[in-house]
Amino acid sequence: xxxxxxxxxxxxVAGNGxxxxxxxxxxxxxxxxxxxxxxxxQGASAEPLKEPEWSRYQGTTVEPMGRRxxxxxxxxxxxxxxxxxxxxxxxxxxxxxxxxxxxxxxxHFTILHNGIPDIDPEQHKxxxxxxxxxxxxxxxDRLMRYPMVTRQTFIECGGNSAALFSNEPVQANxxxxxxxxxxAEWTGVPLSAVLDEVGIDPKAKWMLVEGADTAAITRSVPxxxxxxxxxxVLFQNGERLMAEQGYPVRLLLPGWEGNMNxxxxxxxxxxxxPALTYYEARNYSPLLPDAxxxxxxxxxxxxxxxxxxxxxxxxxxxxxxxxxxxxxSGAGRIERVQVTxxxxxxxxxxxxQGPTMHKAFTRFHIPWRWDGKPAVLSSRAVDDGGNIQPxxxxxxxxxxxxxxxxxxxxxxxxxxxxxxxxxxxxxxGEISHVYA
Amino acid sequence: MSMLEKISxxxxxxxxxxxxxxxxxxxxxxxxxxxxxxxxxxxxxPWDITILPDGTNLPPGSGTAVVGAKLFLEKGCNACHGExxxxxxxxxxxxxxxxxxxxxxxxxxxxxxxxxxxxxxxFIRRAMPWPAPRTLTDDExxxxxxxxxEGNKLIPPGTVMDAKSLPQxxxxxxxxxxxxxxDRI
Numbered sequence: 001x002x003x004x005x006x007x008x009x010x011x012x013v014a015g016n017g018x019x020x021x022x023x024x025x026x027x028x029x030x031x032x033x034x035x036x037x038x039x040x041x042q043g044a045s046a047e048p049l050k051e052p053e054w055s056r057y058q059g060t061t062v063e064p065m066g067r068r069x070x071x072x073x074x075x076x077x078x079x080x081x082x083x084x085x086x087x088x089x090x091x092x093x094x095x096x097x098x099x100x101x102x103x104x105x106x107x108h109f110t111i112l113h114n115g116i117p118d119i120d121p122e123q124h125k126x127x128x129x130x131x132x133x134x135x136x137x138x139x140x141d142r143l144m145r146y147p148m149v150t151r152q153t154f155i156e157c158g159g160n161s162a163a164l165f166s167n168e169p170v171q172a173n174x175x176x177x178x179x180x181x182x183x184a185e186w187t188g189v190p191l192s193a194v195l196d197e198v199g200i201d202p203k204a205k206w207m208l209v210e211g212a213d214t215a216a217i218t219r220s221v222p223x224x225x226x227x228x229x230x231x232x233v234l235f236q237n238g239e240r241l242m243a244e245q246g247y248p249v250r251l252l253l254p255g256w257e258g259n260m261n262x263x264x265x266x267x268x269x270x271x272x273x274p275a276l277t278y279y280e281a282r283n284y285s286p287l288l289p290d291a292x293x294x295x296x297x298x299x300x301x302x303x304x305x306x307x308x309x310x311x312x313x314x315x316x317x318x319x320x321x322x323x324x325x326x327x328x329s330g331a332g333r334i335e336r337v338q339v340t341x342x343x344x345x346x347x348x349x350x351x352x353q354g355p356t357m358h359k360a361f362t363r364f365h366i367p368w369r370w371d372g373k374p375a376v377l378s379s380r381a382v383d384d385g386g387n388i389q390p391x392x393x394x395x396x397x398x399x400x401x402x403x404x405x406x407x408x409x410x411x412x413x414x415x416x417x418x419x420x421x422x423x424x425x426x427x428x429g430e431i432s433h434v435y436a
Numbered sequence: 437m438s439m440l441e442k443i444s445x446x447x448x449x450x451x452x453x454x455x456x457x458x459x460x461x462x463x464x465x466x467x468x469x470x471x472x473x474x475x476x477x478x479x480x481x482p483w484d485i486t487i488l489p490d491g492t493n494l495p496p497g498s499g500t501a502v503v504g505a506k507l508f509l510e511k512g513c514n515a516c517h518g519e520x521x522x523x524x525x526x527x528x529x530x531x532x533x534x535x536x537x538x539x540x541x542x543x544x545x546x547x548x549x550x551x552x553x554x555x556x557x558x559f560i561r562r563a564m565p566w567p568a569p570r571t572l573t574d575d576e577x578x579x580x581x582x583x584x585x586e587g588n589k590l591i592p593p594g595t596v597m598d599a600k601s602l603p604q605x606x607x608x609x610x611x612x613x614x615x616x617x618x619d620r621i
Contacts, residue, residue, distance in 0.1 A: 086516065086566050087526065114566070128472070129480050136472025145471055165540060197472050205621070208486045215563045216570070218486070222621045269486050276489050276552040278559040282544055285613060291536040293549070295613035298620055400540040414540045 014348035016341035016375045018323075019367040021351035077107060078175055080410050088113050090410065091244075092179025095307050095326065101353070101361040102152070103182035105237050110244045111157060111180070114214035117264055121248040124212065126232075130270035133199030140248050146189040149231060151254070152360040154328045156181035156300045158257035158284045161417040165399070166406035169433040174310040176409040177421065177433070181300075183328070183361035186252050187235035192227045195270075204270045208277075209251050212266040219260045220274035221253065225298075229254050232265065255330025255359035256298050257284060257416070286415040289400035294416075300330035302389050303418040304337055304364070304381035315429030318372035323350070324365045329383035334362035336382040341368060343376035343422065343436035344391070350379070370425070376436045378422040392435055395419035485562055485570075489552040491603030497574035498598035504583025507576055511565045521587060526566075530587035535609065547588040551613060553605035557581045557597075578602070 011020045068075075075098070077091040093109045103109075121140045129135035160180035163170045170177065200223070207226055210218040221230070231252040233241060241247040246263025253260050259279050274280070274296070285293045304327035309315060323341075327334045333356050338347040350364035364379065381389045390398075395418075402413050424434035477484075487493055508514060508521060518524030522531060528545065535548040542548075546556060561577045563569050572580070582597040590605055591597075615621070 114563075114569075127475060127480055127483065129475070129477060129484070134472075135475050135477060135480060137475040138472050142471040142473070146469060193469075194472070197470060210486070214569055216485070218562070224620065267480075267483055269484065271486070271488060271492075273488055273490065275486060275558070276555050278555060278563070281550055281552065281555045285544075285549075287535075287540045287542060287544070288614075289539055291538075291542065291612070293613055294616040295551075296621065297616040299617055402541050403539055404541075 012369075014340065014342070014346040016373075017369040017371055018339060018341045018346075018348040019369060021349060021366055023367050024351050024365060075107070077109070078179060078410075084115060089115070090180065092175050093182045094175045095178060095305075096174040096310050096312070098307075099324070099363075101183055101326075101363050102237060103184055105184070105239065105242050105245075108182040108184060108236070108242065108245060109155075109157070109180050110242075111258065112213075112244060113217060116244050117213045118243075119212060119248060119264060124248050124264075124266065126249060126265055126267070128194065128198050128268045128270070130207075130268075131201035131204040131272065132270050133201075134197075136198055138194070143189060143194075143232065143249065144234065146193055148187055148234070149190055150185060150187040150235075151231070152183060152185045152357050153252065153254040154181055154183040154300075154330075154359065154361050155252075155258050155261055156328075156330070158259060158286075158297065158300070158415045159412040160258075161303075161421075162412045162414055163406045163409040164417050164419070164421065165402055165413045167401040167403065168405035169435055170406055170409055171311070171433055172409035173312045174305065174307060177311075178305050180258070181328070183326075184237050186231060186233045187238070188231045188233035188249070188252065191230040191232055191251070194232065195226065198270070200270055204272055206271050206274050208267075208269040208271055208275050209260075209262040209265060210267040210269075211246070211262050211264040213264045217259075217262060217279065218275070218277050219262060219280060220271075220277060221251075221260060223270070225253055225256065255300055257300060259284060260298065283412075284415055286399070288398075297416050300328075301416070301418045302329035302331065302334075302381050302383045302387045303327070304334075304379045304389060305421040306339070306377055306379050306423060309377070309425070309431055310423055311431050311433055313431055315370055315425060315431075317429075318370050321368050321370055322365055323368050323377060323379075324363060325350075325379050327352075327362045327364055327379070327381035328360065329381065329385075329387060330359055331387055332383040332385045333358045334364075334381055335384045337362075337364040338380045338382075339364070339366045340378050340380075340436075341375045343434075344378060347380065370429075372427060372429075374427055375425045376422055376434060377425065378420045378436055380420060390419050392419050392422075485558070487554045487558040487561075489554050489603065491554065491599060494554070494557070494599035494602060495574040496599065497578050498596050499575050499577070499579025499582050500594060500596055501579070501583040501586035502594075503576075504579035504581070504586075507572075507580055508583055511572070511576075511580075512567075513565060513580070516566060521584065529584050532588070535612075545588075546584060547590060547608065549609050549612070551607055551610050553581075553585065553590070553602055553607055556584055557602060 013020045081089040089112045126138045157180035233252045250263045306325035308324045327337045337350045350366040353363040422436040516526035521529040535542045578597045585591045
């Protein structure tokens with residue numbers, strides 16, 4: 001007799017044990033586990049419960065700044081330049097140790113080209129000038145008085161996942177490979193509101209945005225984007241911007257490459273042509289195999305990767321697992337995520353966490369019953385503009401791969417990788433990076 | 437509130453009202469709130485270091501490679517870019533490596549990749565030398581730019597770099613780019 005929650009053959013929706021996402025809705029996953037781990041459940045019986053030591057005494061005293069459990073001290077970012085030597089510093093988000101969709105502020109990825117400036121918000125000024133009727137200067141105090149908006153969006157470095165341009169798989173964890181993307185709730189003033197005030201010359205097409213950091217980083221941004229959804233951000237997940245994220249004010253260009261989201265903004269110049277500044281003329285112009293290069297790539301295209309399970313984790317026994325990951329698109333909202341457990345032979349739809357938001361992280365889940373045999377997991381996302389995350393072969397054909405294997409996962413052999421990430425699971429439950 | 441205070445308060449309100457009445461209120465939220473303080477371009481000048489590829493906003497001044505070579509040593513540029521700019525931990529600024537035939541891993545150099553000579557001037561003035569950016573005079577920036585361009589054989593020996601000559605330097609890879617998303621611009 002089949003009960004409502006029983007797993008049936010019909011619930012297996014793709015090869016190697018991928019189960020219907022509908023099981024998540026009707027609570028059938030407990031049965032999915034029971035079906036295959038019956039022996040384990042009946043094996044060692046649990047001990048009688050005792051009152052634990054920590055429940056008997058008053059705990060430690062609450063402090064002004066909250067503290068996470070000391071047991072979570074290893075949930076930190078990986079640094080590439082911890083001594084602040086005269087070169088760029090990167091800090092990568094540990095997605096394999098996080099869940100949900102928001103990146104906590106102290107774990108948000110960051111890249112600084114010349115350290116974190118110590119800016120006094122009372123003294124900081126933002127000037128807007130160039131092809132305008134009336135140049136203006138704003139104090140932070142004044143900027144704070146404009147009507148504000150709040151939205152979630154990811155920021156991703158144009159070089160995130162760059163190691164996957166390697167011709168051979170790269171044995172590095174998720175944080176090393178995909179740690180240069182994070183997702184937060186940002187609050188600030190729509191740039192269009194401030195630009196309205198200066199009166200832009202109709203012949204203007206671009207703006208040059210510049211930071212007050214030592215490197216005075218500057219990028220050319222089309223006015224089309226500036227007037228569409230750009231925000232002068234003042235708050236990050238509810239609190240004032242982190243110093244390393246651009247305190248007191250940064251530019252947010254939802255969905256566009258991280259480097260353009262200028263931190264410590266002090267000057268916006270309205271112009272009629274792009275400046276070809278260092279970062280757009282060199283770093284963020286990805287080379288193609290024929291020695292041509294893309295210019296003004298800007299958009300971080302539709303992408304996804306599985307966070308659980310992923311490289312470095314181990315499946316200790318066959319049975320039920322949830323496969324979960326992150327999907328996002330700089331061109332819109334995630335509409336669909338498919339997962340494979342057999343290296344792309346068959347695919348099943350994952351459950352997509354709603355409400356989905358434009359240009360923001362979307363978590364996906366799918367139940368899976370691992371039979372203890374080798375498997376290859378991968379995910380593939382589609383956005384509401386019909387953009388599909390490219391399969392590895394298609395991506396490599398257009399964008400190329402390295403001639404030698406990449407040995408440093410923190411290097412940048414190229415920019416803007418958005419193809420698949422595949423995890424190979426062997427019979428021992430160990431996980432490695434593979435190309436499928 | 438004294439009479440004087442009342443009068444000045446009323447005057448402020450009147451000014452505020454007339455300002456907002458003049459402004460376009462496109463989104464209907466009254467976001468054109470007029471909080472920006474007017475400032476003149478001449479007061480912005482000390483911050484305005486933006487250079488455009490056609491030479492717009494290049495400052496007065498000039499320099500040659502001979503002077504630039506001396507500065508390259510004096511300012512410690514060789515610490516990161518090697519002796520004579522030909523190597524070092526942060527990359528050579530004078531080098532002759534081809535772009536073609538090396539796939540996506542080809543080293544992008546000033547000579548084989550950069551599309552505009554003005555980028556050289558802009559980046560030196562903006563971000564170099566690393567420990568003390570924006571301490572070079574405009575003449576010094578022109579001289580260092582001339583040193584790099586001449587070393588890369590992009591200008592004939594002895595060419596003076598200034599606001600007129602710099603944007604005319606032909607960069608070999610100027611047309612090597614494909615605009616990825618033209619509709620976004």
